[in-house]
Amino acid sequence: MSVRLRVNPIACEGHGMCAELFPEWIELDDWGYPIVAGEPVPPELLEHARRAADACPTLALLLERSSSGRERVT
């Protein structure tokens, strides 16, 4: 089981709070929208990730739990 951050790009309005709260994992592009690292968030940083997700005014930052090896069907 690992936890990853994911943005709902439709909901995201580029407020940028997440990058301020969790710069280790999130940077902003030239228009202020977050670029989120795709790797699993290590346990010691989970609290930061949670704080960033909670702070998003549009609830666009998601903490996703996934077990490895899940099958994706497009």
Added chain:
Amino acid sequence: MPEGATATAREMSAKLPRLLAGLRRGRPTTLAEHRERLGPMPSTASGRERSELLGEVERSGLRGRGGAGFPTAVKLRAVASGPGPRILVGNGSEGEPASRKDTLLMARAPHLVLDGATFAAALVGATEAIVCVKESSEEAAASLLTAVQERSDAGLEEIAVAVRVVSSAYVAGEESALVHQLNGGDGKPTFVPPRPFEAGVGERPTLLQNVETLAHLALIARLGAEWFREVGTPDDPGSVLVTMSGGVSRPGVYEIAAGTRLGDLVKAAGGPTDPLQAFLIGGYAGTWFDVRSALDLSLDHQTLRALGGTLGPGVVIALPEGACGVAETAAVAEYMARASSGQCGPCVHGLAAIADALNDIASGRAAPGTHEWVARWSDDVVGRGACHHPDGAARLVSSCLDVFGAEIERHERNRTCAPPPGMTGLLPTRGAEPVGAGG
């Protein structure tokens, strides 16, 4: 590329066409003509029959013909294992401006598409089947409606297929966008998951298949996996419809064996009208290839993917030497920016910035080094939309930077090019005129 992966032109003529065989000029094939040539579909009445036929589809190795090339059997099984009621959607929305194959197939071989639709619906236990046609394809919609009526009049025991007219817009044919439309929405992609196979139309497990994929299923059902694999490559078996345009004598829709050399396709399309410099393969989410490396390319998903490209929905455009690849790509980049559904920031702002910068380069207004911004933005937007629209646009632009690098540097030294008459606007950026079957 393995030697055996390339089908020769002789093999093409020996085994093909399959989907485009028996087409009538200027009118659809009737049910009687269709059944006389191909016979009836096999029974799917019992569970054993369905399971055997599903195995046959699996062994055929058929990949979806809508662009992504996903194995059809995997999708069928995913939907079949979902909770009922289930639904089948045939995607004939063909948003690619340079693609004609789906519309041609629905207009001229509607019964092949409907055979495939009712067959796929039966395999996954769908209780409803819909085939979607874009607004601008009136002829295809009319053919399908007539064909549905013919089947009902003939008393075929099968699920009734509904024909739905959907938006012609580029992104409206994307899976989640199409589902959104069928659910009464506006044809914009939605945030996934859930994916359509989990919860699609009416929240039901939804099997979405491109209409060409359905047509192949209609033949696999009758003739079997082994027959299907007689042409194509082991990874990408069967035949593929491609829409060839640009600098060739006979532009149009061609049916080729997957793995056919691009040079052989060009020959089949009457050869080049002018000396060529590059090919766009895979449509507007595809990539450019320099003519020197392109002619020996094997047109199949595996080969093109390994090179960072895609076969996409089978769009191939030949670019003559007299045209400007940078200006052509800039026009498409602008089209792709306009085609964005406008929902995701990176796509809205990123594609607009890329298109502006590329247009500046093409018209000699850009400072040296502008292409480095284009490269950065093209990397930045990948994977950051709800759908893959920005990824596709970025892939095309990135390949333009690679293939037309020297041209771009010339443009950045404040030079414009002046292509001769007839050598501009070669990549359509609006609904263009219908093209008939080639060959």
